[in-house]
Amino acid sequence: xxxxxxxxxxxxxxxxxxxxxxxxxxxxxxxxxxxxxxxxxxxxxxxxxxxxxxxxxxxxxxxxxxxxxxxxxxxxxxxxxxxxxxxxxxxxxxxx
Numbered sequence: 001x002x003x004x005x006x007x008x009x010x011x012x013x014x015x016x017x018x019x020x021x022x023x024x025x026x027x028x029x030x031x032x033x034x035x036x037x038x039x040x041x042x043x044x045x046x047x048x049x050x051x052x053x054x055x056x057x058x059x060x061x062x063x064x065x066x067x068x069x070x071x072x073x074x075x076x077x078x079x080x081x082x083x084x085x086x087x088x089x090x091x092x093x094x095x096x
Contacts, residue, residue: 005052008045009065012038016072023079031076 003011015038022030054062 003044003048004058005045005048005054006058006061006065008041008048009062012041012045013065013069013072015041016069016076020072020076023076026079028080031080 015034019031019034019038022028022034
């Protein structure tokens with residue numbers, strides 16, 4: 001089945017929303033797993049975008065999708081910050 005460029009954006013958005021839900025429940029293993037899935041989708045999107053292009057109405061939808069992805073990413077980063085600080089302290093304690 002051939003996927004359109006917009007399908008890839010939608011799939012990345014879906015994964016980012018799942019990542020946000022996982023981060024909200026502090027399931028960091030799932031966040032990391034979904035981050036890997038997003039990386040694969042992004043690579044596929046980059047490859048497909050070399051030959052395919054979006055129509056004007058699809059570009060508007062892409063913009064809305066990208067805004068949702070960026071909002072989710074920002075929220076995930078805020079949720080992850082305390083966890084990352086804890087990890088940093090743990091690593092510092094192991095080094096010293």
